[in-house]
Amino acid sequence: MAKEFIARGADLELKKIRKEFPGFTAIEELDLHVPAGEFFALLGPSGCGKTTTLRLVAGLETPTSGNIFIGGEDVTETKPHERPVNTVFQSYALFPHMNVLENVAFGLRQRKIDEPLVKAKEALNLVQLAHLADRKPQQLSGGQQQRVALARALVNRPSLLLLDEPLGALDLKLRREMQIELKAIQIEVGLTFLHVTHDQEEAMDMADTVAVMNKGRIEQMGAPEALYDRPKTVFVSKFLGQSNLLVGEVESSSANSVSIEVAGNKISVPKARAEKHKGKIAIGFRPEKATFTSKKPTASSSTNIIGPGEIIDIRFTGVSNQYLIQVPGLGNLTVFAQNVGKSPVTELGEKVWISWSVEHSFGLSDLPDTGKVV
């Protein structure tokens, strides 16, 4: 299987994967399907089980139960060196006793592929490091090592390329550059990429599909835009960008929307965008979708209004101002305003009403742990 020189990516399927370590369970139960040729990101905080998932796919760990399929073939019992999978490790793990070229040629030599050095050189060209072929890895910068690690994995044309937070050790500017480069390479080579990261911006920027992992489970999966627009759980709404959450009992429900009452304000969410339609629910909105005005806006069924509140903090971040607004009985809500023209109100202590379109609300399936607003 690994003997062939696979030119196209294969799909990956995890079925009912469970992984226990002595003392804790890293993965509760995981079902995952990554279509061939896709850039798939596993996003989650450290300790959520995403690296364990990656190591299971690479064969460096064995699942306690469940099966792993690559290109339709069950590889659960297959040894790592027999899997058509290559990994770009977080630490890069470049062999210190070999030069850059030999590092890249290592996989080819193991599989006895013709002209390993020629192909290794081509792979180094792809990551624009051919001129450093004779150096030892220790003599390279972090970004260069990262690219060598990428070339060392890519040169084998694996069905599936695993990336374990490969950009984590790079500084912000280099990271953004590498993100663009990595995405371009993925499109060029057409392989399936499984990318593990805790950086939500990185995941949204590069991936076709993002799976948000938390406590050994996948909370939500989908295209980055869809995930951001309609998070389904408190965790996803907070881990992927920022959210204001309002909690209340469902007071009324019409054909298209459900409404709750919080601190004397009626807040609605379209039924199609709500996970739960009765009982106590949490409704959220994104800070940049809301605006605020110093006069109470006229009520309408398509707009949610909260207020009055008091501006207690203003943060200037360049492209936008971030306002922290304290609403009595609710706590603090965040509103972003783009710095396009003059902001409506810029004074601390102003009384304001926050409004946003009902269409931009989302109803969550669970409730935040503490308080009414998070």
Next chain:
Amino acid sequence: MAFAAFSSSKPKGFSKPTKSGKVAIALLAPGLAYLGVFFLTPLIALIMVSLQAPDPDGFIGDYVAAFEINNYFVVISDYFPQMMRSFLYALAATILALVISYPLAYFIGVKARPYPLLQKLMLTLVIAPFFISFLLRTLAWKQIFSNESWVVTTLQQLGLLESDQYVVGTPFMVIFGLTYNFIPFMTLPLYTSLERLDTRYLEAGSDLYASPSRVFRKVTIPLSMPGIISGTLLTFIPIAGDYINASGDFLGSSSTAMIGNVIESNYLISNDYPAASALSVLLMGAILILVAGYVKKSGTEDLL
């Protein structure tokens, strides 16, 4: 002084010592004095003795200063078999010690990492034999393998040994003793090297299609090379000059005599000091050349 300041040919080393330079010299002095008194002086004395000629008017054991380079040719022709035997035994024992120590050190340094207590216990066990005298332990082995011991009689009954064959005094026994006595010197440097081995390189190797045996050859061995080199040097060098294991009083016999035994008997029995000294100088020279070649070949010159 003024002239000296303008003279460009003045070597840097002779510039007026700075304050820190003086401190450095003061700190170096004891070490240099030690080397001078305990290494350089005996070495020169040894070389001078090796060139001495018998005193024509004296008794046996009286020698006078000379430049008798012929001493070297005489000892080489007299003791060539013992010299070869020394290096062969040393080579065999070093290889055996490496083969036995490597898995042991790998287990302690890599596999036992999650169990620090086990690691410490096993390291203690490796060092424990040092608490008993080297001579006693060697004599104990002689006892175990003595001609009337149950080990030998059992081997004879099993037909592994002829009824008139024994173990003590054979090259096997000597190499066995050498290996046994020097194993800790191999295990400890291997352990220090393997203990620092980053297992992520091994994972990277298996991820890149290398089978476990190839990962071992292509990644583990090269990364533990510093330990292998220092371990083999720490065993090979003392074994080549060892005179306990091969001696007839311990595990050997006259047919297993090594260069150390020859030096000992020339010095203490025949009182042929020039021959003993010439053999010592030859042993030292041969080891230096062998080690230099070995280190150069294994590409770890920076170790020395």
